Amino acid sequence: MFRQARYDEPLIFEIGEKNTSEPQTNNIVPEKLSRKKLPDIPNLTEPEVVRHYTRLSQMNYGVDSGFYPLGSCTMKYTPKIVEEIAGFEEVNMHPHQDESTVQGSLKIMYELQEMLKEIGGVDEVTLQPAAGAHGEFTGLLIAGAYHESRNEKRTEVILPDTAHGTNPASAHMAGYDVVEIPSENGMVNLKALKNALSEKTAVFMLTNPNTLGIFEENVLDIAEMVHEAGALLYYDGANLNAVIGKARPGDMGFDIVHFNLHKTFCTPHGGGGPGAGPVGVKKFLGKFLPVPVVEHGGKKYYFNYDKPDSIGKIKGAYGNFAVLLKAYVYIKLLGGNGLKKVSEIAVLNANYMKKKLEKYFELPHKNLRKHEFVLSGSKLKEKNARTLDAAKMLLDYGLHAPTIYFPHLVDEAIMIEPTETEPKYEMDRFIDAMIKLSESPLKNYSPKNTSAGKIDEAGAVKDLVLSWKMVKER
Amino acid sequence: MNYIPNLEFKEEILKEIGIKRIDELFSDIPEIVRINRLNLPDGKTEMEVKKEITCTLKKNKRTLSFLGGGIYDNYVPSAVKAIIQRSEFYTSYTPYQPEVSQGMLQAMFEYQSMIAELTGMDAANASMYDWATSVAEAVLMCSRITKKNEFIIPKNIHWEKKSVLRNYTKGAKLKIKEIGYDEKTGEINLDELKSTINDNTAGVYVENPNFFGVLEENVADIKNIVGKTLLVVGINPLTLGIIKPPGEYGADIVVGEGQSLGSPMNFGGPLLGLFACKKEYVRQMPGRLIGMTKDSDGRTAFCMTLQTREQHIRREKAASNICTNESLCALSAVAYLSLLGSDGLEKIGKELVSKTKFLADEINKIDGYKAPLFNSCHFNEFVVKTKKDTNRIHKRLLESGIDAGIILNQHFPELGNSMLCTVSETHSKEDMLRLVDALKEVKDV
Numbered sequence: 001m002f003r004q005a006r007y008d009e010p011l012i013f014e015i016g017e018k019n020t021s022e023p024q025t026n027n028i029v030p031e032k033l034s035r036k037k038l039p040d041i042p043n044l045t046e047p048e049v050v051r052h053y054t055r056l057s058q059m060n061y062g063v064d065s066g067f068y069p070l071g072s073c074t075m076k077y078t079p080k081i082v083e084e085i086a087g088f089e090e091v092n093m094h095p096h097q098d099e100s101t102v103q104g105s106l107k108i109m110y111e112l113q114e115m116l117k118e119i120g121g122v123d124e125v126t127l128q129p130a131a132g133a134h135g136e137f138t139g140l141l142i143a144g145a146y147h148e149s150r151n152e153k154r155t156e157v158i159l160p161d162t163a164h165g166t167n168p169a170s171a172h173m174a175g176y177d178v179v180e181i182p183s184e185n186g187m188v189n190l191k192a193l194k195n196a197l198s199e200k201t202a203v204f205m206l207t208n209p210n211t212l213g214i215f216e217e218n219v220l221d222i223a224e225m226v227h228e229a230g231a232l233l234y235y236d237g238a239n240l241n242a243v244i245g246k247a248r249p250g251d252m253g254f255d256i257v258h259f260n261l262h263k264t265f266c267t268p269h270g271g272g273g274p275g276a277g278p279v280g281v282k283k284f285l286g287k288f289l290p291v292p293v294v295e296h297g298g299k300k301y302y303f304n305y306d307k308p309d310s311i312g313k314i315k316g317a318y319g320n321f322a323v324l325l326k327a328y329v330y331i332k333l334l335g336g337n338g339l340k341k342v343s344e345i346a347v348l349n350a351n352y353m354k355k356k357l358e359k360y361f362e363l364p365h366k367n368l369r370k371h372e373f374v375l376s377g378s379k380l381k382e383k384n385a386r387t388l389d390a391a392k393m394l395l396d397y398g399l400h401a402p403t404i405y406f407p408h409l410v411d412e413a414i415m416i417e418p419t420e421t422e423p424k425y426e427m428d429r430f431i432d433a434m435i436k437l438s439e440s441p442l443k444n445y446s447p448k449n450t451s452a453g454k455i456d457e458a459g460a461v462k463d464l465v466l467s468w469k470m471v472k473e474r
Numbered sequence: 475m476n477y478i479p480n481l482e483f484k485e486e487i488l489k490e491i492g493i494k495r496i497d498e499l500f501s502d503i504p505e506i507v508r509i510n511r512l513n514l515p516d517g518k519t520e521m522e523v524k525k526e527i528t529c530t531l532k533k534n535k536r537t538l539s540f541l542g543g544g545i546y547d548n549y550v551p552s553a554v555k556a557i558i559q560r561s562e563f564y565t566s567y568t569p570y571q572p573e574v575s576q577g578m579l580q581a582m583f584e585y586q587s588m589i590a591e592l593t594g595m596d597a598a599n600a601s602m603y604d605w606a607t608s609v610a611e612a613v614l615m616c617s618r619i620t621k622k623n624e625f626i627i628p629k630n631i632h633w634e635k636k637s638v639l640r641n642y643t644k645g646a647k648l649k650i651k652e653i654g655y656d657e658k659t660g661e662i663n664l665d666e667l668k669s670t671i672n673d674n675t676a677g678v679y680v681e682n683p684n685f686f687g688v689l690e691e692n693v694a695d696i697k698n699i700v701g702k703t704l705l706v707v708g709i710n711p712l713t714l715g716i717i718k719p720p721g722e723y724g725a726d727i728v729v730g731e732g733q734s735l736g737s738p739m740n741f742g743g744p745l746l747g748l749f750a751c752k753k754e755y756v757r758q759m760p761g762r763l764i765g766m767t768k769d770s771d772g773r774t775a776f777c778m779t780l781q782t783r784e785q786h787i788r789r790e791k792a793a794s795n796i797c798t799n800e801s802l803c804a805l806s807a808v809a810y811l812s813l814l815g816s817d818g819l820e821k822i823g824k825e826l827v828s829k830t831k832f833l834a835d836e837i838n839k840i841d842g843y844k845a846p847l848f849n850s851c852h853f854n855e856f857v858v859k860t861k862k863d864t865n866r867i868h869k870r871l872l873e874s875g876i877d878a879g880i881i882l883n884q885h886f887p888e889l890g891n892s893m894l895c896t897v898s899e900t901h902s903k904e905d906m907l908r909l910v911d912a913l914k915e916v917k918d919v
Contacts, residue, residue: 004562004574008773012584012812028716028827029851030691035718035820039591043815046553053557053581053809060577062565073567079477081520083559090531094541095742096880098872104533105741118513130603130743131798133785141641169785169795173614175645178790215502244512246500251507262798269567270802271578272600272762274744277798312637316544316606316731317742329527334477335517345478347499352487368502391571401571406786423479424487446770451576453770460767460779466597466756468587471766 001398003065004451005058012052013468016044040468059451061400063268067426071372071403071415072164072211074241074263079333082266082326091325095317099302105321106301109294112278112328119331119339120237120257121250122280126289127319132238134314135258135277136170136205138290141311142256142281143203143232144174145288149309154202154231160188162210162407164238176202183409186214186365188222197229207236208252209243209370211407211415213350223253232256232285237277240264241419242347242370245340255282265327276323290314345420346371349427353418356431360438364410371419377404377412385441387412390434392454395447397433538905539877540833542855542896543685544605544632545742546734548712549900550810554736557809564802568762572777573769579776582764582801585808592714592811593728594721595750599761601800602747605731606635609679609708610642611749611760611794612727616677616704617648618758618793624649624674628662630685631708633885648676660688660848660857668699677704677727682720683713686894687830687855688848697724711735711748711807712826713853715819727751736810737803746803757783760794822899826854829897829906834858836910837895843913847892855896857882857889864891866919871912878909 022038044052062068068075085091093102113125129135140157147154157171158179168178179201181192188206197204204226209215216222226233235254241264249257261267262275269275281289291310292303303318334342347370354363354373362376377387391401391414403415418427446454465471480487488494500508518526539547558564562577569575582600589598602608613625627639629652639650653666662680671678678700682690690696697705707720709730720728732746733739751759757780765779785792814822834856837845846856860867864881871878879893886892897906 004577009580011580011587012808013587028824029689032691032694033689033717033851035714035716038816038820039588039714039719041588041591041811041814041816041819043817044812046551046813049809049812050553050556052812054560056577056581057557057560057562058577059580060562060566061571061574062562064561064565068567070567070570075567077477078565079520081524083564085524085527085531087555088528088531089536090534091740092547092738093534093536093741094539094547094739094877095545096541096543097537097539097877098868100872101535101537101877102741104531107530107533108527115514130607130800131796133795133797134603134607137795141644144644165785165787165789165792166795166797168790169788169792172790172792173642173645173795175647217502217504220504220506243500243503245509247503247507247509251509252504268561268564269798270564270800271566271582271805272568272801273799274603274802275798312641313606313634314638314641315743316604316632316634316638316745320743321741322738322744329523331514332523332526333517333520336512336514338517339514340511341478341481344496344499345480345484348484348487348491348496349480351491351499355491368499370499392573395571395574400574403570420478420480424483447573450573452573452773452775455572455769455775455777456767457572457777457779460765460777463767464756464779465766466583466586466763466779467590468584469590469596470753471587 002449003398004061006451007055007059009055011468013040013042015052016042016048066398067422067430068400069402069416069418069430070400071417072238074417074419076266076419077421078266078268082329085329086322086326091322103301106294108325108328110296110301112324113294115331116259116278116280119244120259120280121248122257123283124286124289125278125280126293127278127324128290128314129277129279130315130320131273131275132258132260132277133166133170135279136166136236137173138279138314139234139256139258140170140174140203142285142288145311146285147202154200156200157203157205158196158201159205161409162212163205163207164211164236167205167236186212186367187216188218190218190221193222194225197225197231199230201229201231203232203234205234205236207239209239212365212374213369213372214365214367215370219252238263239371242343244343246343250282255285261323261327266330267323267326274320274323276320342420349418349420349422353416353427353431357434360435372415372417374407374410375414376410377414380441383441384443387414389441389443389445390437392445392447393437393442394433396449399430399433537875537877538908540879540895540909541877543880543894544731545739546896546898547739547900548734548898550736550738551813553813554806554809558802558806563805569778576776579764581805581808583766583776585804586764588808588811589748589750592711592719593709593750594719595728596753597756598750599759599763601804602749602761602796603800604745604747605729606638608729608747608749609635610639612706612729613639613643613648613677614646615727615758615760616706617646619755620676620704622674622676623647624651625676626651626653626670626678628680628684629654631681632685659850660686661690661692661850664692664695664699671700671703675703677706679706679708681708683710683853686848686857687852688850689853694723710853713823715816716823726755732803732807736806744800744803746800746807756780758793759783761796762799825899826897829901830854830856833895833897833906836906837913840914855894857892858895859890859892862891862919864893867916870916870919874912876909876912
């Protein structure tokens, strides 16, 4: 089934007449600074530009095109009202505007902080981080400031082998040594954790449910162990969609929590971004949050910069406001009752798909799953094929492929997250496709019903072309 | 409105799974932390929510604004909005499956190409969060390339950038040194740069135009001073239709804020961190890179490349932790630049310089004001110095719905009572004269 167009669309630089214009004589800026040759950007009319990018959009697959079970990314449907409101003219304010002229924006930020406190079971929230990884980095800086304030030098961050790649990368950027511990039955190995914890441990980072979709049943023991060692427990919110409205990270003992608004709270992924990664903390860490936080006093909302122990800023301005607004609209639409249904149906869907597919693929660990599950494509190897081939075959059914080859501890991993916004018949279509391809997988499969055949990714590295300039120099 | 299709099929699906109640699916959560529901109001209809939030947003007030400082109120053409509202674009994610993501991949390749064309670099990445984090990542990149641990920045950059930079470089234990500006021209103090640079310097950061809106006329001399030390240049992309690309004066890495290219200000986010560099350094670059290649039929195609730099492959050894970026803003930028073309970019650059000069000259005529404070060519903003109390001026003008500019007193006390006034092509001559008249009327402060 075709779900995208297959055009031979030229690069925008190759459209229309060749651009030959030279800079006009230009004494408006000092001669030493003036540009002698205009950048090679074509001079096109609006219809030419709109047609080009419309055609490119038709060669792209989004959640609005069909099933997008990309594990760990929570590719749920975004209600259209969310986008409409974010486009209102009143959203387009300058960050340095006088507080009296942005009371609407401040109210929304304040209320979103309050909502996230309730959802996360935390006491204070910063909306500043622009993405999940940015939230992790912020959380680790807060942890660092906390340990420093107690005159403790803690140099290590521990994480399980199921952790997202951003966890170790953020820990490294924040200046920590990374200690990875193995899992046992798809969960944190308590013995390994105990052995790894020491007076050097700053933070233990955990995703719960983890990236296998398994809820860490021992989370309360884990919290106790981590705290006993004087370390902090960090919650990677990538998988919050599994438990929203059913349990709260703060109640589980997590000290620092990040939220992925572009996952759990439906803000669209934008082809890779923007997202937003607010961070919530327990009361004793509140004073370290980035400045400013939004507060409410008397009749006015205002920015509080008066936080002498704050870590400072982690990006310009206050966060991705337009994204924050979208999440705010979503929470209003769903409400406390609706958010609970989100996790219930997300988990229901995942377990349904797991049940249907576990007969045909290896399913490491038999535990109950939450919103996602990870199959192994190892059986495909008996038929000379691999998980990559299965993914490419799925594309020909008009479906997006799951996340593949992650988490690393599962051989030939296939990570499936249906989300709550998928109708049963679409899941069934995916299940049927998976069963069919498990029976006769094809080696080195190149999809036919897509905008392009199988892409030579190795070739892109070998013969590196990153821009039109590099095309011209070839 | 129902966004959850399978609510209706719940019983049927439960039966298929072989359980009776949905709560059985949550039995692995310790009972003590299970909650019945969140303490939030019940959901509302689309109509109710729209009404309520419209009302909240109405509390915001648009002013006749001369605010800038890196985030600008440039006009966003309707066609840009139409393009980014194509939901095949905005509801997709990182193009992990290139065969079904050719549209976004090609658009990002075109974006990278246009940023490279503007800056005179070989390649750009597919976006960072914003200018501040781009600078911070550039500093870390310089340190990785040179294995050195000192970095030089100008004193006169946005204070938020300094704070972000401190946070980003803390882990790598880098030492950041500041150099001042010439008090007459507002340009970077080259003598101070000469005396500050040493064998441990990984790189030097300069902005052109700088935070005061001043075009650095002697920027070409900087490369002679820094020699083999890496040069990072921060730019406003709208200057690059008329100003020499940094690649022509020795930049190794170019960063900047791309918001003015077709994205609204959005109260400060999302923004668009520009990040470009020379070919020899791309393997140390942070962020996502799109490369050109072929598909199995030999047709030109695109995919993410050099992924071994990134966190999902390299984990703690990655060049950066960035995953989610600002792709949709990059799409706005490439659509905006395509609509402008090189001619339009040249035109808007000239318009901004002459409008800025007009407004500065008019303000300068008012008794008690000096504008621009610095004797240099300015791009789209300039410092106004006054004998009056800027906070009071601000309050008084706000009563007439005017925001005169960012007050600099607190962050640049050496400038005294001063403001940064910014002009965009959306300002008519009447708008500018309205500001001038309002300033004239403020007498008793």
